[in-house]
Amino acid sequence: MEKHKLTRFVRSGDQWRADPDGRGPGRGAYLCSPECAQAVKKNKRYRALGALVT
Numbered sequence: 001m002e003k004h005k006l007t008r009f010v011r012s013g014d015q016w017r018a019d020p021d022g023r024g025p026g027r028g029a030y031l032c033s034p035e036c037a038q039a040v041k042k043n044k045r046y047r048a049l050g051a052l053v054t
Helices: 034-043
Strands: 009-014 015-018 027-031
Touching: none
Parallel strands: none
Antiparallel strands: 009 015, 009 027
């Protein structure tokens, strides 16, 4: 998958936030599409990083 098609999120403390320019500090994770984001939110966990999603 091409990186520019992915949405990056970064972890800052105990919160996750979108990082559209890819320059945010902290641990990052990429989601492949809005459908992926909905699935993560529905499950309330991003298991690869062991974090809750709100």
